[in-house]
Amino acid sequence: MHFEKLPVNERAAQINRDVERVVNRAVRTYDAVMGKLGLGGRRAAYDDEAYEFVGGAKDNLRKKHYDKSLRLLWKAEHAAPWTTFKDAGEAEKALMNVAERGMSEAEKSARAKISSKEFKAALDREYTPAQKKALVTILSKIGHGEAYAWLVSASMLNEVKSTGARAAVTMQVMEEAKHFVVLRELIQAFDVEIPRQAAWDYLLLEGCLRAKGFNRFFGMNVLVETIALSIFGLLSDKPGLEVLRLFHLDESRHTALPDNYFREFPMTEWQKRNPAARMSRLMMSLPAVPLVLYLEPELAELGVDVFEFAGSVLRKAVHLAERSGFLMPLPGSELLPVFNAIFNAYCSATRPNHVFRNYMAADTTHGAAEAAIEREIFGSAAAA
Numbered sequence: 001m002h003f004e005k006l007p008v009n010e011r012a013a014q015i016n017r018d019v020e021r022v023v024n025r026a027v028r029t030y031d032a033v034m035g036k037l038g039l040g041g042r043r044a045a046y047d048d049e050a051y052e053f054v055g056g057a058k059d060n061l062r063k064k065h066y067d068k069s070l071r072l073l074w075k076a077e078h079a080a081p082w083t084t085f086k087d088a089g090e091a092e093k094a095l096m097n098v099a100e101r102g103m104s105e106a107e108k109s110a111r112a113k114i115s116s117k118e119f120k121a122a123l124d125r126e127y128t129p130a131q132k133k134a135l136v137t138i139l140s141k142i143g144h145g146e147a148y149a150w151l152v153s154a155s156m157l158n159e160v161k162s163t164g165a166r167a168a169v170t171m172q173v174m175e176e177a178k179h180f181v182v183l184r185e186l187i188q189a190f191d192v193e194i195p196r197q198a199a200w201d202y203l204l205l206e207g208c209l210r211a212k213g214f215n216r217f218f219g220m221n222v223l224v225e226t227i228a229l230s231i232f233g234l235l236s237d238k239p240g241l242e243v244l245r246l247f248h249l250d251e252s253r254h255t256a257l258p259d260n261y262f263r264e265f266p267m268t269e270w271q272k273r274n275p276a277a278r279m280s281r282l283m284m285s286l287p288a289v290p291l292v293l294y295l296e297p298e299l300a301e302l303g304v305d306v307f308e309f310a311g312s313v314l315r316k317a318v319h320l321a322e323r324s325g326f327l328m329p330l331p332g333s334e335l336l337p338v339f340n341a342i343f344n345a346y347c348s349a350t351r352p353n354h355v356f357r358n359y360m361a362a363d364t365t366h367g368a369a370e371a372a373i374e375r376e377i378f379g380s381a382a383a384a
């Protein structure tokens with residue numbers, strides 16, 4: 001390459017370099033001292049000399065979360081063509097056209113882009129008004145939850161160390177943003193009044209956002225995402241709700257994030273075991289129980305026993321929490337029977353001819369693909 005090199009005043013350039021060196025030393029020393037004294041210091045957890053964020057590259061986390069998220073990235077324009085989203089690129093549209101050319105007439109009409117009006121009419125054909133109301137109540141719990149997932153994941157960006165973990169969390173932030181806006185249009189399409197948060201999900205989600213440090217990982221990625229995953233697993237095979245499969249896939253990656261992160265940056269034994277942290281995790285979790293019970297009439301409308309749903313959620317959440325090192329005041333093997341006894345006592349009081357049963361063994365996830373994904377995350381705690 002040929003460039004016409006310009007003349008430079010060597011002396012002026014040298015002075016500029018020298019001034020920078022002095023200022024650099026002063027700035028860095030000042031920030032290092034203030035940092036050591038706990039009085040501030042460098043704001044960014046960034047190491048420009050290593051060209052990495054503090055914590056190093058951690059490419060493993062990047063590959064498991066950032067790369068995988070982009071591989072599995074879905075666009076609302078394709079997955080829910082009746083929405084207002086225009087998020088597919090030219091190359092994706094061209095690919096879709098090629099794929100459609102190879103489809104049978106039946107396949108083509110199943111994939112046909114339907115308008116929002118047609119989608120709403122299809123919902124009216126498939127569901128009674130009571131069923132629509134029940135679906136909206138259940139989905140709105142997740143809808144409000146996605147708003148908090150967006151907020152909490154964004155707050156975790158400044159909590160995690162390493163370039164790989166930041167890339168991973170950044171993808172979660174983007175996916176939660178997508179979940180919030182897409183789910184909002186799906187819920188609005190039912191044309192049913194959308195309920196506010198109940199006291200229980202208000203307390204649960206505020207608790208997650210207010211939690212300190214990695215307890216936010218516990219509250220959001222372990223507890224709330226397991227509830228979300230269970231609701232998506234329950235509903236994604238229902239007519240008009242097929243897009244929830246893609247949410248289910250994304251949330252499964254989010255539930256795996258704390259465990260993958262702690263493999264690179266393990267929690268200390270004190271962080272895992274200290275009694276105050278254990279108790280605060282239990283306190284954070286408690287609103288989840290009345291929240292699920294609150295949904296009993298809506299789940300019943302869809303033919304689902306609330307205690308089977310709750311048992312399935314609790315078993316999976318306890319498994320994930322213990323695997324990530326988020327210990328509770330009691331081990332799962334003792335905690336689950338306590339909740340099972342409470343559930344059975346409630347049923348004895350409210351249901352005629354109730355017979356004691358183990359709700360912790362239930363599973364309410366439908367769909368072979370969803371069950372397979374859950375087996376990968378929950379191992380033995382997933383449905384057989």
Ligand SMILES: [Fe+2]
Nearest residue numbers: 146149176179
């Ligand atoms: Fe989400």
Ligand SMILES: [Fe+2]
Nearest residue numbers: 149225251254
């Ligand atoms: Fe999520």
